[in-house]
Amino acid sequence: MTTLKDLSRHLGLSVTQVSRAINDHDDVSASTKERVREAAKELGYSVNLTARSLVTGRTGMVCLIRDGHLNLPEHTSGFEVISGLSMEFSQRGYQFNLQMTPEGTDPVKVYKKAVASGSFDGFILTDATVNDERVALLEELGVPFVVHGRVGEDPKHAYFDIDNYGVALHQVRHLTTLGHKRIGLLNGRDGYVYSESRIDGYKDGLAEAGIAFDDRLIRSGPMIEDQALISTIAMFQDIDPAPTALICSNILLAKGAYHALSALNLSIPQDVSVIAHDDVLSSIRASAFYPALTVTKSPFEDGYSVIADILCSRIDPSQKDVESVEVPFKFIERASTDKPA
Amino acid sequence: MTTLKDLSRHLGLSVTQVSRAINDHDDVSASTKERVREAAKELGYSVNLTARSLVTGRTGMVCLIRDGHLNLPEHTSGFEVISGLSMEFSQRGYQFNLQMTPEGTDPVKVYKKAVASGSFDGFILTDATVNDERVALLEELGVPFVVHGRVGEDPKHAYFDIDNYGVALHQVRHLTTLGHKRIGLLNGRDGYVYSESRIDGYKDGLAEAGIAFDDRLIRSGPMIEDQALISTIAMFQDIDPAPTALICSNILLAKGAYHALSALNLSIPQDVSVIAHDDVLSSIRASAFYPALTVTKSPFEDGYSVIADILCSRIDPSQKDVESVEVPFKFIERASTDKPA
DNA sequence: TTTCATTTCCGAAACGTTTCGGATATGATT
DNA sequence: AATCATATCCGAAACGTTTCGGAAATGAAA
Numbered sequence: 001m002t003t004l005k006d007l008s009r010h011l012g013l014s015v016t017q018v019s020r021a022i023n024d025h026d027d028v029s030a031s032t033k034e035r036v037r038e039a040a041k042e043l044g045y046s047v048n049l050t051a052r053s054l055v056t057g058r059t060g061m062v063c064l065i066r067d068g069h070l071n072l073p074e075h076t077s078g079f080e081v082i083s084g085l086s087m088e089f090s091q092r093g094y095q096f097n098l099q100m101t102p103e104g105t106d107p108v109k110v111y112k113k114a115v116a117s118g119s120f121d122g123f124i125l126t127d128a129t130v131n132d133e134r135v136a137l138l139e140e141l142g143v144p145f146v147v148h149g150r151v152g153e154d155p156k157h158a159y160f161d162i163d164n165y166g167v168a169l170h171q172v173r174h175l176t177t178l179g180h181k182r183i184g185l186l187n188g189r190d191g192y193v194y195s196e197s198r199i200d201g202y203k204d205g206l207a208e209a210g211i212a213f214d215d216r217l218i219r220s221g222p223m224i225e226d227q228a229l230i231s232t233i234a235m236f237q238d239i240d241p242a243p244t245a246l247i248c249s250n251i252l253l254a255k256g257a258y259h260a261l262s263a264l265n266l267s268i269p270q271d272v273s274v275i276a277h278d279d280v281l282s283s284i285r286a287s288a289f290y291p292a293l294t295v296t297k298s299p300f301e302d303g304y305s306v307i308a309d310i311l312c313s314r315i316d317p318s319q320k321d322v323e324s325v326e327v328p329f330k331f332i333e334r335a336s337t338d339k340p341a
Numbered sequence: 342m343t344t345l346k347d348l349s350r351h352l353g354l355s356v357t358q359v360s361r362a363i364n365d366h367d368d369v370s371a372s373t374k375e376r377v378r379e380a381a382k383e384l385g386y387s388v389n390l391t392a393r394s395l396v397t398g399r400t401g402m403v404c405l406i407r408d409g410h411l412n413l414p415e416h417t418s419g420f421e422v423i424s425g426l427s428m429e430f431s432q433r434g435y436q437f438n439l440q441m442t443p444e445g446t447d448p449v450k451v452y453k454k455a456v457a458s459g460s461f462d463g464f465i466l467t468d469a470t471v472n473d474e475r476v477a478l479l480e481e482l483g484v485p486f487v488v489h490g491r492v493g494e495d496p497k498h499a500y501f502d503i504d505n506y507g508v509a510l511h512q513v514r515h516l517t518t519l520g521h522k523r524i525g526l527l528n529g530r531d532g533y534v535y536s537e538s539r540i541d542g543y544k545d546g547l548a549e550a551g552i553a554f555d556d557r558l559i560r561s562g563p564m565i566e567d568q569a570l571i572s573t574i575a576m577f578q579d580i581d582p583a584p585t586a587l588i589c590s591n592i593l594l595a596k597g598a599y600h601a602l603s604a605l606n607l608s609i610p611q612d613v614s615v616i617a618h619d620d621v622l623s624s625i626r627a628s629a630f631y632p633a634l635t636v637t638k639s640p641f642e643d644g645y646s647v648i649a650d651i652l653c654s655r656i657d658p659s660q661k662d663v664e665s666v667e668v669p670f671k672f673i674e675r676a677s678t679d680k681p682a
Numbered sequence: 683t684t685t686c687a688t689t690t691c692c693g694a695a696a697c698g699t700t701t702c703g704g705a706t707a708t709g710a711t712t
Numbered sequence: 713a714a715t716c717a718t719a720t721c722c723g724a725a726a727c728g729t730t731t732c733g734g735a736a737a738t739g740a741a742a
Contacts, residue, residue: 001459001728003727003728003729004728004729004730005728013691013692014691014692014693015692015693015728015729015730016691016692016693016694016730016731017690017691017692019728019729019730019731020691020730020731023730027689027690027691028690028691029689029690029691032690032691044457046454046457046458046459047458047728047729048395048458048459048727048728048729049458049459049460049729050391050394050395050400050459050460050727050728050729051395051697051727051728051729051730052728052729052730053391053697053729054389054391054392054395054696054697054698054699054727054728054729054730055696055697055728055729055730055731056697056729056730057697059391061438069424069425069428069623070420070421070424071421071623071624072413072417072420072421072622072623072624073413073624076413079411079413079420080411080412080413082423082439083410083411083441084410086439086440086441087410087441087442087443090440090441090442091443095438095440095460096438096439096440096441097402097436097437097438097439098423098427098437098438098439099427099431099436099437100424100427100428100431100437101428101431102428102432113387116385116387117387117388117389117390118342118387118389118390118391118698119390119391119436281413282410282412282413283412283413283414342698344697344698344699345698345699345700346698354721354722355721355722355723356698356699356700356722356723357700357701357721357722357723357724358720358721358722360698360699360700360701361700361701361721364700367719368719368720368721369719369720369721370719370720370721373720373721388698388699389697389698389699390699391697391698391699392697392698392699392700392727393698393699393700394699394727395697395698395699395700395726395727395728395729396698396699396700396701396726396727397699397700397727398727459728
């Protein structure tokens with residue numbers, strides 16, 4: 001392995017000056033920089049990141065920790081996020097560390113250890129829960145981190161988020177404006193911030209229209225097709241009069257809902273209107289539905305580069321702060337929503 | 342941050358002795374070790390991995406590099422592998438680094454840089470291709486690595502692999518023994534070792550039975566349902582007489598084949614026998630087929646811990662070598678194969 | 683000529699750990 | 713009393729880099 005000392009000997013320069021040449025400091029003459037660059041290439045020099053880290057205190061590594069083995073299709077979006085983030089950070093010169101912990105591991109322990117090891121400059125948090133203890137911990141420890149999602153109202157931490165509240169509110173408004181009064185919600189798992197925000201938007205939307213809230217009309221669970229199949233059928237069996245409209249928190253749930261409604265011999269939108277939120281994942285396209293699906297839409301992938309930018313700016317004080325963002329959504333009315341019968 | 346020096350001051354011991362106590366060397370008295378442990382907990386000490394790396398030359402990090410964004414469903418297995426490996430390495434005290442490079446990046450450059458950075462103790466290679474240049478490079482550089490798959494016959498490098506040749510050979514034998522003479526193969530993408538091995542086994546199986554090879558009966562491509570749909574229909578339209586049996590290189594392809602045969606109004610197994618290889622991914626279960634699918638089977642997940650063991654043993658010379666393995670497959674005859682009509 | 687700013691350089695210290703070689707104390711053996 | 717083995721400890725060097733403070737050379741300004 002070639003070191004700075006080797007280079008300095010070879011060039012008749014001090015180690016200091018070679019280091020400064022390589023890092024492009026401005027008290028090195030252009031000609032020296034050129035000589036150093038050439039020698040470095042010739043001797044195959046490349047900076048030892050470990051040694052650099054020891055003195056700078058920065059490792060150039062960011063870490064994403066996930067609990068439990070990822071299985072499909074529930075974690076499709078989780079995978080896409082990992083893939084997208086890894087690429088973004090690579091391109092910014094950071095190493096992306098993925099740490100999968102066995103199901104049910106105490107996050108506080110894991111994060112404490114990860115921080116204490118000093119190996120990471122920052123963390124990316126996904127699947128934020130209400131009152132997420134990881135956020136409190138990392139804030140207390142003073143470590144840079146960014147959350148895919150948001151915990152609490154108007155949080156201090158850096159985040160990238162979708163307007164989940166607004167999405168649900170808009171969906172309900174669209175349906176109530178059409179005249180619907182009994183609106184079902186197929187939602188994600190309880191406890192996650194995005195799920196709870198959707199519920200808030202849903203409730204406020206109903207309240208605006210003067211519709212009483214009926215908790216039988218909300219079904220929570222993994223956002224997969226089979227879950228929607230079960231929830232939809234259960235909902236239409238249990239509740240009389242049955243809902244006239246259905247909100248699906250993602251496209252997979254919509255697929256299951258379509259299937260269930262078809263099985264129940266109900267037509268979309270004549271018997272039941274369906275509206276969904278589209279994360280625009282590469283695997284499931286909203287365009288493939290018949291009848292065409294009315295959606296709110298905010299592409300997941302819009303977030304990867306933003307998240308990377310935010311975290312990098314938090315890590316490197318020389319960069320100017322990138323603000324947290326809440327991306328707006330689009331509304332696309334297609335054929336799956338109409339007036340109630 | 343608490344350092345060894347802080348601990349040593351606090352305890353009235355030398356830095357040396359504290360270090361040796363923490364690393365459980367045997368020239369430290371039991372009582373001292375206990376005192377050190379307590380003080381470490383009290384002061385919240387945790388070893389600085391960067392500093393340790395600098396002197397030991399090992400970082401405790403392994404790296405997996407992938408080219409191009411992962412999309413579903415083609416890369417389902419890739420995702421499961423990443424998830425599984427990350428967990429295994431975490432449990433062994435290693436950091437798992439995932440580096441996604443933009444599509445088409447030159448792997449030699451990327452790996453050279455990764456090795457030169459000195460950040461990684463070892464590499465995991467997936468999606469091995471015939472004459473994989475990464476293998477030659479890493480061998481030349483003398484870096485520990487393990488391949489999920491195998492390049493070349495009887496390779497020197499460490500690997501975990503499935504008996505792909507044997508799988509295809511067995512599948513063909515089963516079909517020829519039943520009396521089939523025209524056997525189609527829906528295979529993975531060309532160029533990958535596993536695909537080519539399957540072809541070798543397929544050809545040898547045909548040769549054993551004295552059946553001439555017909556290249557129209559092999560279709561290569563991404564191992565996804567839609568590809569099988571296209572390939573199967575094309576095969577049955579183009580070739581006269583049509584095949585009486587179909588080998589599918591994985592379960593997704595089998596799903597597409599079932600769909601296509603149903604569309605073509607052909608019955609399984611009366612008109613066409615179908616046999617597939619089952620990687621046992623959590624997302625697609627072979628058991629869900631009707632008629633029940635005859636398979637060869639070797640679970641992907643069997644490999645994660647083996648791969649981790651192999652690489653760890655290559656990295657840490659104090660551990661005894663774990664040998665490369667080729668796992669055997671099981672054969673499960675179900676209802677999708679029978680004599681030709 | 684002297685002074686001063688600018689450019690270009692360098693030695694030494696520091697980051698936190700491990701390890702090498704040796705030191706000291708204790709008690710047993712000769 | 714002298715020798716030796718054992719258990720326990722320690723100082724100093726080393727890993728490869730960055731950075732602090734200052735030095736030397738150059739040319740312009742006084």
